[in-house]
Amino acid sequence: MDNKITTNKEPIHCPICNKPTEYSTPPIGTFCSTRCQMVDLSKWLNEEYVVSEPLQPHHFEDSEDQG
Numbered sequence: 001m002d003n004k005i006t007t008n009k010e011p012i013h014c015p016i017c018n019k020p021t022e023y024s025t026p027p028i029g030t031f032c033s034t035r036c037q038m039v040d041l042s043k044w045l046n047e048e049y050v051v052s053e054p055l056q057p058h059h060f061e062d063s064e065d066q067g
């Protein structure tokens, strides 16, 4: 019998650093490390912040003195 090991897994690359890595169990997924995952997460999070209006000082001046 053949003792040849055939791996059906295709080598994947980390979408962040493009490093060849094996598919990890979630939450890491296709990332090579949690660090790259956070980078990807912060990337689209930053885009959300970009479109949103930056906080202005008058936003914090809403608290009036409660009598």
Ligand SMILES: [Zn+2]
Binding pocket: 014, 015, 016, 017, 018, 019, 031, 032, 033, 036
């Ligand atoms: Zn990576």
